[in-house]
Amino acid sequence: MNLEFTEEMVMLQDSLNKFVQNEYDFETRQKISREGIGYKEANWQSFADMGLLGVPFDEQYGGFGFGQTGLIVVMEAMGKGLMLEPYLASVVLGGQLVQLAGSETQKEQLLPQLIGGELKLAFAYVERQARYNLSDVECRAESKGEGFVLNGSKSVVFNAETADKIIVAARTSGDTISQQGLSLFIVDPTAEGVTARHYETYDGLRASELNFDQVNLDADALLGTLDQAYPVIESVIDSAAAAICAEGVGVVSQLRQKTVEYLQTRKQFNQPIGNFQVLQHRAVDMFMAEEQMRSLSYLAAIKVTEGESHERIKSVSAAKVYLGDARAIVGEQAAQLHGGIGVTDELDVAHYVKRLGLLNTLFGDRDYHLQRFSQQ
Amino acid sequence: MNLEFTEEMVMLQDSLNKFVQNEYDFETRQKISREGIGYKEANWQSFADMGLLGVPFDEQYGGFGFGQTGLIVVMEAMGKGLMLEPYLASVVLGGQLVQLAGSETQKEQLLPQLIGGELKLAFAYVERQARYNLSDVECRAESKGEGFVLNGSKSVVFNAETADKIIVAARTSGDTISQQGLSLFIVDPTAEGVTARHYETYDGLRASELNFDQVNLDADALLGTLDQAYPVIESVIDSAAAAICAEGVGVVSQLRQKTVEYLQTRKQFNQPIGNFQVLQHRAVDMFMAEEQMRSLSYLAAIKVTEGESHERIKSVSAAKVYLGDARAIVGEQAAQLHGGIGVTDELDVAHYVKRLGLLNTLFGDRDYHLQRFSQQ
């Protein structure tokens, strides 16, 4: 038993922390978020150069083979820097779907490009009526000749605007809400019949509504086994949920640290407000939530890597539930303890608070995961 | 609109407060609770003399006709004094069942005796498997000649040991859990086939397990309409639930007051511990819970008196939910803020905490009432 990071993980962590420090100060981050595509293409190339884009992938495709542990190191840094690059969409979701479900040909074709930074992916799985139910899919792909024709809509697809390929979950058989009958397709966003509406999210990330109107797909657009995509989707979403829990740890640790610093320096009634016991205990609650959150984030990473699906689901949902608690204990309290300044656009605190809010919702909120945990 | 008590209510309140002060100091209370029947017969006679036993009943039977408002005044005092007399069992439950369901003959026969202190009632409605579901009744009464024969068991019947008559909810038709087919019977506890096991509850009240084995009942043992008892039961239990919420207000106000006094006088680190901001805010939380609890207790009383069943259910369940919150915010914190002394048998605080625990469970706990509220 050993819960320390390996030396190579610590190195990865160090270089990421340096990157955040040098390239991702808050001013720069705000500037990036207001620009056209909402992130900096040069940063993406730096990611590729640092090998970040290959962190979870097998070495045979040019990856580092660091698996989920590597992902949590990257994602914690993403959280600390409130970074905007499409790592979650392209690497964690897109890339891992290819790695898990793809044919050898698809993997050889896509992963090296992705790792090199030349190819970006996005994953379209949310639908208007579905809320957090991954199998509530109305978007349909029907056989047509050797290929398929795709009809329907997808919502809140992160970074679809800049993706070269979009992986779409569609129903190929079965009733709505049935886990049976789902399939994955690799769709070219420039194909005829694909229309998109791009927008900014409240924490500065980018997403899109997509519509597919009689979109023709070749036979090799199918990713994985026809009708059998559900376990793959669930597994990759769990990996991504564990990854954003690590991102949450990064956010939470920043909020805790910034709040403690504020308590130490802000003076009212002729003393640092950190002298007030109520605020001290509030800060301790934040610290404890951070530590517990970190623990569950590690546990989820371990179980995503090696656990059976039952254990994976329990630990991922546990971490997600705690992330929901952290939204209140750390996020809301960070704003409260900063007073007025904590709810202004100019201070980074507000933006960490918003990111934490988004992470709570993403891949299912606290309630959803508490119920999912209960049902195991 | 007027939420002040009438003059006669204030008088009733004053005389009850005096009674608690003079006759029910904590030492006396503890002595009473350890004696044989767990309360003082002389007190019951004082209650009769003060007119307390007639508070909710119509004047034509010798009552005061104060209704639910009168009950909350009495019950708040019961809570303040941690009183042990069977007011809830005999007057609030038993007497009100008779008043609501009884024939004119039954009312004329029973209520004046009850109000005079010569007759005590108890209500047997809980069953082993039922938890808080009032219609989950397996105890059966079958027609036999002009009368009935009763078989089955009842659990946690308060003050059955000292009751002269026990009102029993039994199934006369319908499936278990069906609201249809319930009836009420007046049973003589000394009748053949009635056996009992009496015990103390953790807060010093008395209750019993009852068993009915082929107990013969006359036709006039039936209280109210055959098969149609459910609405009566629900309505009287709601009245009783509102009453114990008022009792809870009494308990909570004592706990808050005693805790604040302790914070003012207990010294640690060379100062009253009430100087510590965390404890101050905890005391404020107790105060706010007390005020909100009192508000909902009044609202429930008003709606039990004049509301439609939908409004009655909502307001009673709301008050019961808040009582559950008060268990944590006031009860558990009162113990915590008193430190070690708060969890000793010798200090009254522990006993208020226990009573609050019992009141939370009685007639359904927080969860039960939150769901019941939700379903309205």
Place this chain on the structure above:
Amino acid sequence: MDLNYSPEEQAFQLEVREFLQQHYPKDIQDKVANGIALKKDDYVRWQKILAKQGWVAPGWPEQYGGPGWTPVQKYIFDEECGAANCLRTVAFGLVMLAPVLMKFGTDEQLEKYLADIYNSDVWWCQGYSEPNAGSDLASLQTKAERQGDHYIVNGSKTWTTHGHYADKMFTLVRTSQEDRKQKGISFLLIDMDAPGVSTSPIVTIDGMHVVNQVFLEDVKVPVENLVGVEGDGWTIAKSLLMHERTYIAQVPRSKKQIERLKKIASEERYNGKPLIEDASFKAKISAIEIELMALEMTNLRVLSKISAGEAPGAESSLLKIKGTEVQQAITALLMESVGYFAFPYNKTTMTEGWQEDPIGHPQAAMLAPHYFDWRKSSIYGGSNEIQKNIMAKAVLGL
């Protein structure tokens, strides 16, 4: 105990309801219902309608144009306004400054300011907080130095709501450096267009501009703009906090928001059914409803005491804390109700005239900004921590 209104009160309720139906502008009602940002003109328009009816200043004594309502009538008015999604009148002139002038002002000041406040012809803002004086308001540093018949004011005020709309500002300024910091504070009225006054917008977490920083640089203020005597500013400001305590809980508004939440939750779907049928989501709504029921009843108990002639105590702190807790909890559930569709952010969705198709539920676009923005409610007006300090001392004697 009786929750029913008297026949006279019922008649009054009906009168208010009918008036609102006939006279409250539909376009403003739609904005409030949909969480669209309000402009100065919306307020002015509605306040002028109310002024014409004689209802714009329920708290004013009749001699100054108040309607002479009982506490219950005021409550009914507030409730009906909430139910009709009315714009709340802006408090600075009508509710905050006017009573101060009535109590501490000179006849000349009353003459000069009151009618314009009543008719919303002059717009006021409040200059209390400073960058280094938030919870500890008394440590404010903006200086007013007497020079002949003027004060020369230097310093800066912050969190000034509607500062960019305002014609005038009532401020607390330091007129002397005594040992007790409360002592040297005075209450001064400043023209926003006086030379040396400038404002700078503060953009809040929701991306909107409502509050401002106000800079005061060698601003010349005539001594007749002093309210009360020099050094009495703290007393005046404190007296102001005693006003309108039963409306602080904002119960009618929260009831309306719960209605809205239930409507959205019945329109959103989850597992093929309306979200509101999800037991866990329902229970969360219920928990808030129960807290709000308690709060409403506590509010009514205070009102009942006032009606009976008792002076209200420190209940306003309780009403403020519980009121904001409920408000915040509702905004959180509102955001939660639309799930992923709280994500899209477009500032223009919150402003008048936005016509695009909504993404997800038609009301979704404002829910996240409102949730985040509403964090402020437990901070402003004396943070909830400060309110608890007050209660610990005033109510519990700790």
Place this chain on the structure above:
Amino acid sequence: MDLNYSPEEQAFQLEVREFLQQHYPKDIQDKVANGIALKKDDYVRWQKILAKQGWVAPGWPEQYGGPGWTPVQKYIFDEECGAANCLRTVAFGLVMLAPVLMKFGTDEQLEKYLADIYNSDVWWCQGYSEPNAGSDLASLQTKAERQGDHYIVNGSKTWTTHGHYADKMFTLVRTSQEDRKQKGISFLLIDMDAPGVSTSPIVTIDGMHVVNQVFLEDVKVPVENLVGVEGDGWTIAKSLLMHERTYIAQVPRSKKQIERLKKIASEERYNGKPLIEDASFKAKISAIEIELMALEMTNLRVLSKISAGEAPGAESSLLKIKGTEVQQAITALLMESVGYFAFPYNKTTMTEGWQEDPIGHPQAAMLAPHYFDWRKSSIYGGSNEIQKNIMAKAVLGL
């Protein structure tokens, strides 16, 4: 990151498991599983079995008879003991006093006391708290005055667990009245049968007698019973708090209690179905399980640091707070699980040999007393408020 045990650790786990299966007395196991009050003899019997095996003092250095386990082995032992419903060894002698003697005691003291502690032949209790020194332990007033080669001790100690069982008590006493109250405190060993020592039972909220008040009236204590030097008592007591920090969370015990809770909830019925199928009740269990999973993992992270040679920090406060919160939440849900059947109270149901039919669920009788009794866990060992003060200072620098 790896949660798996090494092959050696797995072998050790198996060894412990088998030992417990063979040697842990079934009657004691039943008592622990059913929440029956434990007697001194139960502890002595089990501790002597462990002593014989060489496992009674996992924290002791090998030179004094410790087993020489790694931190992970200690953790495994603790986990297996929890899973087997083992009695926890009584800490006073083995875990608290012994390390103090090893660090601060004379050779004569080690010679005199250590073997009896190891073999549970002499029973110790702790004399720290006093009626007026609880959270503020350093304000203790029990006086020890030097007279020749004795101290004369006067005062009183309280919350003395097992005081009525104990042969000896280690105490903190005041040996001088310096200005800093921590300074004049010394660490003294007192015979419980010395003239002038008397105990008086304190009955707790559950009706049971475990703790005591101890009165000390002109008790003559030989100076050789002083541990360390005079005035060093506070330092010694503080060093003691650093021991055994990873076991403070009591994770194995809580896991066992959740198992028990689930079992009871699957046996109780509600609306004709097992209670555990009620979504709301289930969700409440889940929320505690999740907190416990986090706590276990935090515990392991601390352990992993210790194994890697790092000195542990102030985590013990976190483990104590979260540990007791989980424990208390479980007792609350256990009580809740049996509904009305938590009401019957009969002290004898909690003592050995009770044979009557249960009322309601067979385990119901102990659940309310345990819930109420467990309130103490957030009070003792430094209240959770004190723990937060410690963390605010030590970890956050506030």
